[in-house]
Amino acid sequence: MKRLNRIVVAGGGTAGWMAAAAIARTLGKAVSVSLVESEAIGTVGVGESTIPPLVAYNRLLGINEAEFMRATQATFKLGILFDGWRDGTDRYFHSFGLTGKDHWSAGFQHFWRYGLERGFDRSYDDYCLELVAAMSAKFAHLPDDRMNYAYQLDSGLYAKFLRAMAEKDGTRRVEGRIARVELDGETGHIAALHLDSGEAIEGDLFLDCTGFRALLIEGALHAGHDDWTHWLPCDAAIAIQTESVAPPVPYTRAIAHEAGWQWRIPLQHRRGNGIVYCSRYMDKDAALDRLLSTIEGKTLVEPNFLRFGAGARRRQWHRNCIAVGLSGGFMEPLESTSIHLIQRAVLRLIRMLPLGEISERDVAEFNDQQMADMLQIRDFLVLHYKVTNRGDSPFWRYCRDMEVPDTLAQKIELFRETGRVFRRNEELFAENSWVQVMMGQGITPAAWHPIAEKLPDEELGRLFAGLADQVSRTVAGLPEHAAYVAHYCGTPDSV
Numbered sequence: 001m002k003r004l005n006r007i008v009v010a011g012g013g014t015a016g017w018m019a020a021a022a023i024a025r026t027l028g029k030a031v032s033v034s035l036v037e038s039e040a041i042g043t044v045g046v047g048e049s050t051i052p053p054l055v056a057y058n059r060l061l062g063i064n065e066a067e068f069m070r071a072t073q074a075t076f077k078l079g080i081l082f083d084g085w086r087d088g089t090d091r092y093f094h095s096f097g098l099t100g101k102d103h104w105s106a107g108f109q110h111f112w113r114y115g116l117e118r119g120f121d122r123s124y125d126d127y128c129l130e131l132v133a134a135m136s137a138k139f140a141h142l143p144d145d146r147m148n149y150a151y152q153l154d155s156g157l158y159a160k161f162l163r164a165m166a167e168k169d170g171t172r173r174v175e176g177r178i179a180r181v182e183l184d185g186e187t188g189h190i191a192a193l194h195l196d197s198g199e200a201i202e203g204d205l206f207l208d209c210t211g212f213r214a215l216l217i218e219g220a221l222h223a224g225h226d227d228w229t230h231w232l233p234c235d236a237a238i239a240i241q242t243e244s245v246a247p248p249v250p251y252t253r254a255i256a257h258e259a260g261w262q263w264r265i266p267l268q269h270r271r272g273n274g275i276v277y278c279s280r281y282m283d284k285d286a287a288l289d290r291l292l293s294t295i296e297g298k299t300l301v302e303p304n305f306l307r308f309g310a311g312a313r314r315r316q317w318h319r320n321c322i323a324v325g326l327s328g329g330f331m332e333p334l335e336s337t338s339i340h341l342i343q344r345a346v347l348r349l350i351r352m353l354p355l356g357e358i359s360e361r362d363v364a365e366f367n368d369q370q371m372a373d374m375l376q377i378r379d380f381l382v383l384h385y386k387v388t389n390r391g392d393s394p395f396w397r398y399c400r401d402m403e404v405p406d407t408l409a410q411k412i413e414l415f416r417e418t419g420r421v422f423r424r425n426e427e428l429f430a431e432n433s434w435v436q437v438m439m440g441q442g443i444t445p446a447a448w449h450p451i452a453e454k455l456p457d458e459e460l461g462r463l464f465a466g467l468a469d470q471v472s473r474t475v476a477g478l479p480e481h482a483a484y485v486a487h488y489c490g491t492p493d494s495v
């Protein structure tokens with residue numbers, strides 16, 4: 001049997017280096033890894049907010065957290081603060097934590113909702129440690145990972161950090177522009193990448209990490225694309241970096257505006273800012289004006305203008321090519337899911353790495369699993385636009401009135417009527433994420449699980465007071481986030 005042992009990574013953005021570093025570290029000399037990238041083309045240059053599974057990814061690769069945070073100027077992240085999504089003036093927080101205490105038969109929201117009926121009007125937020133800590137700008141590592149967190153980081157620096165690791169582990173980096181992709185006349189598989197320099201890079205398995213260009217998976221193999229822009233109509237963004245004007249907080253902000261939203265992501269040394277908008281309802285000049293008039297602090301770079309369309313590559317693995325990163329599809333960064341999808345693709349590929357001939361069963365399994373991840377994330381993002389009382393602009397009226405996928409409609413209506421949410425097939429966003437966002441966007445369930453009524457008012461009151469008290473006492477004992485980051489990374493206090 002001919003062994004599959006030459007892996008070629010096309011592209012060296014976050015996706016390319018996350019893939020190369022993980023494969024080289026996990027498989028060592030069992031495979032050879034080459035990565036081609038072009039400094040002249042560069043990377044997309046955005047992507048700063050992440051979600052908790054990245055912590056596990058880094059641990060899997062044996063990365064020292066403090067070293068990684070120093071290298072990427074990272075801060076800790078406990079969730080996202082959403083401004084103005086429900087009616088233009090509201091705020092809610094989607095945290096990475098759990099809220100209150102679930103019973104096996106019913107989530108805490110049922111007890112909270114029944115409590116509301118009985119006159120206990122304490123906010124649902126008060127029972128979530130990560131949320132209260134974030135809003136108090138506090139953070140610490142707690143024993144047994146009791147505080148669930150992610151990072152806000154400079155993804156360019158992350159790629160650089162991983163590059164050093166990958167090269168140390170034997171990855172060969174080739175600088176140059178891929179001018180042509182050669183296909184095998186018989187199998188239609190990719191045989192080699194031809195560079196401007198004349199060099200040809202042959203391989204058995206090719207990872208397309210060429211970003212929005214999708215040079216291999218689409219350019220050469222025409223894997224097809226599913227368009228989701230009718231559900232996620234934002235199609236443009238402008239990113240800009242500014243100096244920090246305040247100590248970094250452990251959360252990202254997503255501030256809605258009349259045709260999309262803006263992000264604010266505090267790193268150690270600067271702040272990432274950007275505006276996401278729908279070009280049907282806002283032009284580039286208006287978007288830039290809005291961004292520049294709302295950012296704080298001196299700008300550090302020229303604005304970076306980006307165009308995109310929500311959707312996914314129909315086949316993420318096709319023949320001997322796997323799309324990783326933006327080449328596999330894109331959904332706006334509202335819940336910071338792109339780097340996560342890179343991680344999922346890379347780990348999934350390592351699990352399914354062929355020994356010799358590629359099995360079509362592996363390919364089908366990979367594609368099903370990767371697409372399931374993307375569809376679940378898609379539904380979760382669409383939720384933020386669909387469930388809103390905003391009708392103050394054509395953009396929001398479009399979102400409010402649009403038809404949504406049946407899978408999402410079922411989830412929304414089930415929650416609205418019964419307060420129930422179910423996490424299916426290990427989906428990324430668990431029950432508490434759905435509950436926080438659905439309530440934050442304006443749904444109060446009409447009913448609750450009957451088990452909540454088992455508790456007499458007195459006991460219910462004791463339960464609520466005990467849980468909230470535990471959260472507030474824990475938060476009171478936590479250090480300030482900015483000071484903790486500086487201490488942990490051994491750097492002088494950030495601004």
Ligand code: FAD
Nearest residue numbers: 011012013014015043044047049178211325326333338339
């Ligand atoms: P790129 O960074 O574009 O890298 C492509 C690589 O391919 C480069 O090295 C380039 O040189 C190389 N290349 C291309 N063509 C050729 C060629 N012909 N020859 C040789 N090399 C070539 N994700 C998050 O998780 N969190 C966020 O907060 C977030 N925010 C985002 C905001 C915006 C506005 C956008 C658009 C994306 C955001 N993302 C975010 C997504 C994130 O930026 C990407 O998922 C991540 O950077 C990975 O990009 P990539 O490596 O696939 O592509």
